[in-house]
Amino acid sequence: MTTDERPLDPYDGILLLSFGGPEKPEDVLPFLRRVTAGRNIPDERLAEVGEHYYGFGGRSPINDQNRALLAALRAELDRRGIDTPLVWGNRNFTPFTTDTLEQAHDLGLRRLVTVVTSAYSSYSSCRQYREDLAAAQQAVAEAGLAVEIDKVRPYSNHPGFARANTRLVTEAVRRTLRDGALPAGIRLLFVTHSIPTAMDDTSGPGDSEGNAYSRQHIALGAAITDEVNATLDTDFTGELVFCSRSGPPSQPWLEPDINDRLEELAQEGAQVVVVAPIGFVSDHMEVVYDLDTEAAATAERLGLRLVRVPTVGVDPEFVSGLVDLVLERAAQARGEEPPTPVWPGREAMPSTCAPGCCPNLRDARPALCGRD
Numbered sequence: 001m002t003t004d005e006r007p008l009d010p011y012d013g014i015l016l017l018s019f020g021g022p023e024k025p026e027d028v029l030p031f032l033r034r035v036t037a038g039r040n041i042p043d044e045r046l047a048e049v050g051e052h053y054y055g056f057g058g059r060s061p062i063n064d065q066n067r068a069l070l071a072a073l074r075a076e077l078d079r080r081g082i083d084t085p086l087v088w089g090n091r092n093f094t095p096f097t098t099d100t101l102e103q104a105h106d107l108g109l110r111r112l113v114t115v116v117t118s119a120y121s122s123y124s125s126c127r128q129y130r131e132d133l134a135a136a137q138q139a140v141a142e143a144g145l146a147v148e149i150d151k152v153r154p155y156s157n158h159p160g161f162a163r164a165n166t167r168l169v170t171e172a173v174r175r176t177l178r179d180g181a182l183p184a185g186i187r188l189l190f191v192t193h194s195i196p197t198a199m200d201d202t203s204g205p206g207d208s209e210g211n212a213y214s215r216q217h218i219a220l221g222a223a224i225t226d227e228v229n230a231t232l233d234t235d236f237t238g239e240l241v242f243c244s245r246s247g248p249p250s251q252p253w254l255e256p257d258i259n260d261r262l263e264e265l266a267q268e269g270a271q272v273v274v275v276a277p278i279g280f281v282s283d284h285m286e287v288v289y290d291l292d293t294e295a296a297a298t299a300e301r302l303g304l305r306l307v308r309v310p311t312v313g314v315d316p317e318f319v320s321g322l323v324d325l326v327l328e329r330a331a332q333a334r335g336e337e338p339p340t341p342v343w344p345g346r347e348a349m350p351s352t353c354a355p356g357c358c359p360n361l362r363d364a365r366p367a368l369c370g371r372d
Ligand SMILES: CC1=C(CCC(=O)O)c2cc3nc(cc4[nH]c(cc5[nH]c(cc1n2)c(C)c5CCC(=O)O)c(CCC(=O)O)c4C)C(CCC(=O)O)=C3C
Pocket: 019, 020, 021, 022, 032, 035, 036, 039, 041, 045, 046, 049, 060, 061, 062, 117, 118, 122, 124, 125, 193, 194, 195, 196, 244, 245, 246, 247, 279, 284, 285, 286
């Protein structure tokens, strides 16, 4: 059979791997216990985060967003004549990854290529998913089922993700124009999930300078800002801020928190803030609570108008980019050297993580899709 007929060879299945979220009030506590097992999150923070979920009827939007992404990926694969089955697994909620691997094996799938719903390099956003894959693979192996698993590269600088974000930010800024002019005191903020500074310091390949997580965000934010300025003839200075900090106060996490920064910006005379959550791929709880509820309330109290940019979600350019990444990974697995498009910057992250990449600083565990 030629590769034209089977463009995903050697893979016979695609796995969408995500975080997972609760779907009803009774799910919330078990979900939170699972997310935070052994992670030193104060009880008060857990109770508080539980309330975020109860405020939305105990249902996170994330699973439905993944169902929509699956449908969009299926449609894009079909459009390209690729009939490879697509399955979905989560870290913290059903369908759990181990069950998904069993299901995949039942379907006859033996070698999967994984797309993670996270674009950046860090323990939480990359290696922890690789550990999930190793644990699930081990669990099904104990039942005698063998499934091989690879993943696509971290894709914050893949044009599909980066250009879709650029277009969404440009459109949001364009919508603020009145008679072709920007409103006075407008600022552009890029937001992502805060992580412990120790996790950021060690993110990226083991022999690199670290801080891959924050650098990747800064690079994308700067590239988007340049594009917006070029397209709309503006002179924004974008900046990166953080949300969803959860560790104890004694542990340093990436700052500034978006709410603190809004206070400062209001004092500096800002009036409109465009908030682009480039750290996330869908409008899940960290977006609809931390930004649309909490940061929106902060902005309101300060008299700031907050314009929230959508996440990429099922944007066709993003979805098509994910399919390109899967095809690229398949070509690599066949021993070819396919082009690895990159924007912004010049270097694609490797599809197989380097030794020591984004280490687990608490308890090292086996991880797939890497060279250690
Ligand atoms: C980098 C990163 C991403 C982005 C990459 C990716 O998407 O994977 C992300 C995504 C998400 N984080 C999510 C939810 C939570 N994260 C928590 C806690 C933590 N997140 C961390 C990091 C990240 N998290 C970290 C370092 C912790 C501390 C504990 C630990 O070291 O693990 C907690 C515990 C309670 C609390 O918030 O304190 C919850 C409930 C949801 C689901 C949303 C929904 O339900 O719609 C999603 C998509």
